[in-house]
Amino acid sequence: xxxxxxxxxxxxxxxxxxxxxxxxxxxxxxxxxxxxxxxxxxxxxxxxxxxxxxxxxxxxxxxxxxxxxxxxxxxxxxxxxxxxxxxxxxxxxxxxxxxxxxxxxxxxxxxxxxxxxxxxxxxxxxxxxxxxxxxxxxxxxxxxxxxxxxxxxxxxxxxxxxxxx
Amino acid sequence: xxxxxxxxxxxxxxxxxxxxxxxxxxxxxxxxxxxxxxxxxxxxxxxxxxxxxxxxxxxxxxxxxxxxxxxxxxxxxxxxxxxxxxxxxxxxxxxxxxxxxxxxxxxxxxxxxxxxxxxxxxxxxxxxxxxxxxxxxxxxxxxxxxxxxxxxxxxxxxxxxxxxxxxxxxxxxxxxxxxxxxxxxxxxxxxxxxxxxxxxxxxxxxxxxxxxxxxxxxxxxxxxxxxxxxxxxxxxxxxxxxxxxxxxxxxxxxxxxxxxxxxxxxxxxxxxxxxxxxxxxxxxxxxxxxxxxxxxxxxxxxxxxxxxxxxxxxxxxxxxxxxxxxxxxxxxxxxxxx
Numbered sequence: 239x240x241x242x243x244x245x246x247x248x249x250x251x252x253x254x255x256x257x258x259x260x261x262x263x264x265x266x267x268x269x270x271x272x273x274x275x276x277x278x279x280x281x282x283x284x285x286x287x288x289x290x291x292x293x294x295x296x297x298x299x300x301x302x303x304x305x306x307x308x309x310x311x312x313x314x315x316x317x318x319x320x321x322x323x324x325x326x327x328x329x330x331x332x333x334x335x336x337x338x339x340x341x342x343x344x345x346x347x348x349x350x351x352x353x354x355x356x357x358x359x360x361x362x363x364x365x366x367x368x369x370x371x372x373x374x375x376x377x378x379x380x381x382x383x384x385x386x387x388x389x390x391x392x393x394x395x396x397x398x399x400x401x402x403x
Numbered sequence: 404x405x406x407x408x409x410x411x412x413x414x415x416x417x418x419x420x421x422x423x424x425x426x427x428x429x430x431x432x433x434x435x436x437x438x439x440x441x442x443x444x445x446x447x448x449x450x451x452x453x454x455x456x457x458x459x460x461x462x463x464x465x466x467x468x469x470x471x472x473x474x475x476x477x478x479x480x481x482x483x484x485x486x487x488x489x490x491x492x493x494x495x496x497x498x499x500x501x502x503x504x505x506x507x508x509x510x511x512x513x514x515x516x517x518x519x520x521x522x523x524x525x526x527x528x529x530x531x532x533x534x535x536x537x538x539x540x541x542x543x544x545x546x547x548x549x550x551x552x553x554x555x556x557x558x559x560x561x562x563x564x565x566x567x568x569x570x571x572x573x574x575x576x577x578x579x580x581x582x583x584x585x586x587x588x589x590x591x592x593x594x595x596x597x598x599x600x601x602x603x604x605x606x607x608x609x610x611x612x613x614x615x616x617x618x619x620x621x622x623x624x625x626x627x628x629x630x631x632x633x634x635x636x637x638x639x640x641x642x643x644x645x646x647x648x649x650x651x652x653x654x655x656x657x658x659x660x661x662x663x664x665x666x667x668x669x670x671x672x673x674x675x676x677x678x679x680x681x682x683x684x685x686x687x688x689x690x691x692x693x694x695x696x697x698x699x700x701x702x703x704x705x706x707x708x709x710x711x712x713x714x715x716x717x718x719x720x721x722x723x724x725x726x727x728x729x730x731x732x733x734x735x736x737x738x739x740x741x
Contacts, residue, residue, distance in 0.1 A: 281491060282540040288531075288549075288585070288593040295497045296520060296528040296545050303547060303569075305525040314470045314500050 432740040433689060434701035438710045438733035439722060442485045445730045453503070454614070454667075455481075457717030457724040459556070461488075461508045462732065465516070469494065469501045478506055478516060478534070483719075488512075489536045495543065499523045507617070509556045512536045517551030517564055531564055533591045542591045549585060552608040555617030557624050557639050561594065562587040563617050565626050567608040568600075583607050584626065586641060597641050598626070605631040613666035620674050627668045634668070634676065634690065647695045652680060665697060669718045677723060677737075679715035687712055687723075689737070700737055 285293045447455045447464040455464040462481040469477045469492070476490035489512060494501060498520040506516045514534040521527045529550035533542040551566040564585045570578040582596035583606065600606065605628075608615050613629025623644055626635045632651065636644040652663040665678035665688065676690040678697055688697035702712035710727040717724045722734045 281534075282538075283496075283543065284540070285495070285543040285545065286591070288544050288546050288587075290590075290592040293545060296495050296530055296543060297497050297522055297526050300526055300528050300547060303527045305521055305527055307525060310500065310521055310525045 431691065431698060432701070433698075433737045434703075434740050435687070435705055435712065435723070435735045435737055437704065437708050438727075438735045441710055441727065441731050441733045442483065443729065443731050444481055444485050446487060447479070447481060448730045453506075454714065454726075455716060456507060457719060457732065458508045459510045460719065461512065462716070463506050463508045463514065465503045465506045467503060469503075471499050477501070477503060478514060480508060480512065480514060480536070489514075491534055491541070493518070493532055493534070493541070495520045495528075495530070497522055504551060505553045505615075505617075507555050509560055513556075513560075515554045515556065515562045517546075517554045517566065519547075519550055529566075531562065531585075531587065531591075533562065533587075544587065544591055544593070546585065549581065551585070552610060553615040553617045553626075555619055555624065557586075557619050558621050559589075559639050561589055561639075562591070563619070563624050563626075565608050565615050565617050565628075567606050584637070595641055597637060598635065603631065603633070607631055607633060607635070612660055612664050616668050618668060618670040620670050621672050623674065625668075625670050625676070627665075629664065629666060632665070645692070647690070647692060649690075649695050649697060652697065667715060669715055669723065671718050671721065673721075677715060677718075687715060687725075701740065705733075705735070 285296050287293060444455070444462055444464075447462055449464075449466070451466055451468065453465050453467055455462050460483060464479045464481065466475075466477040474492070476492045478491050478493055479487050480489040482488050491514075493503060493516055499522055501518060501520045503516055503518040505518075506514060508514050513536065516532040516534065517530070518532075519527055519529040527547070528545055529547045531544045531546055531551055531554065533544070535541070546564070546566070548568045549564075549566050550569070551564040553565040555563050557563050564587070565583060566585065567583060568578045568581040578600070580599060580601045582598060583600055583603070584597040585593055586595045586597065588594040598607065607626060607628035607630075609628075609630035612632070613627075615629060616625075616627040618625050618627070623636045623638060626637075627633075628635070631648065633646060633648045635646040638644055649665075651660045652665065653660045663680045665680055668676055668678045668690075670676050676692075677700070678688045678690060680686045680688055680697075687700040687702050689700050690696075691698055705712050705727075710731065710733040712725050712727065714726040715723060716726055716732060719734060722736050724732055724734055727733045
């Protein structure tokens with residue numbers, strides 16, 4: 239590899255990262271641009287307090303509200319790869335059968351699903367009261383609006399509850 | 404669905420049907436007409452996305468969770484023909500993770516978003532974002548310790564947020580008394596706050612039993628609280644117009660409605676409130692404010708049209724917009740049964 243590329247390559251990578259951090263907006267006209275190419279327009283960002291005071295970052299002078307490390311690690315991990323565990327089950331009913339005699343119900347509809355994340359971990363609500371654990375995965379019972387697409391192109395949906403421990 | 408579950412479902416549907424039929428005055432019964440139009444929104448339905456919302460002539464769809472390495476747009480606006488007309492990535496400098504709790508849109512394509520972000524060290528900040536597609540700008544308003552869970556535009560274009568505050572240690576200790584609604588002016592500055600938590604039996608913004616919603620008609624703003632089974636209406640200037648609560652639609656188990664329950668709502672310009680119960684039969688209901696009861700709306704007629712009713716996504720003038728098979732939305736008008 240030529241010597242100059244050792245310096246040029248990191249530069250290109252840094253420039254790429256910077257470009258990705260410019261929050262893009264795809265405008266209607268741009269979607270219909272020549273050769274089907276999509277243009278990206280930088281967005282101007284400003285951050286203020288609710289009262290209108292400008293802030294350097296949204297995290298300025300915040301310290302009290304903090305997520306535990308384990309929760310944060312999991313959030314970031316699941317943001318990268320939304321779990322599809324429910325869809326790997328042969329069917330929703332199979333998933334539910336695992337829980338019997340737990341109180342279980344499902345919505346036979348499109349568009350809403352069990353959530354992949356136990357939101358209640360953010361608050362000291364008993365996990366056992368609101369979540370289930372199957373093969374190490376926890377599913378939120380409360381959020382009906384998360385989408386999970388199944389391999390057959392259907393949408394898994396439902397809410398699940400389990401008995402108190 | 405297994406036979407066991409099918410039988411169980413059928414039994415509950417039947418019980419719900421009998422209960423509904425016996426308790427509904429014939430004159431108020433409604434059914435849905437055949438769909439007026441159907442449009443495919445394939446891109447709006449993705450794993451990791453929220454259930455989209457139809458608002459003010461647009462479908463708004465968003466990805467719940469975004470990490471720093473995920474450079475794709477996380478909010479998309481679609482027109483009524485299924486075209487993606489605007490995309491943006493909501494992100495905040497110094498963040499390692501962003502959660503979008505809710506998003507909504509206005510007639511002019513302005514988008515409002517509520518959510519929160521964390522740093523690498525776990526510091527959490529909640530925000531309301533006003534995205535202007537016309538000005539290419541995003542105005543982020545930090546709302547912490549108030550955390551928005553649902554957002555909607557009022558009749559005058561101002562932004563209303565339903566949310567909550569958590570106590571110290573993110574809820575390990577009780578939260579202090581707080582307002583559950585924040586109202587932002589057209590300049591995005593907090594204008595006023597409403598609905599003190601101590602005046603209500605529970606937190607309106609809890610995302611249990613369904614999805615909290617902020618919806619508006621031409622003369623009011625409504626707040627749907629599925630966990631509390633409550634509906635609250637304020638005037639555009641914040642006066643309380645009324646509040647209603649209803650009994651569970653199915654037995655309560657572990658604190659939640661174990662089968663049917665109103666999961667989401669949509670409000671027509673004439674202030675008819677429709678709800679989606681997320682249950683097989685009679686999943687569409689209409690609220691009778693006089694009796695504080697949800698009345699079933701017949702959706703059977705749609706079964707043979709190739710566009711069965713799955714879930715209510717919003718209102719478009721005097722038509723309901725619902726999710727049907729094959730990633731399509733369908734438009735239909737409710738009408739009174741003879």
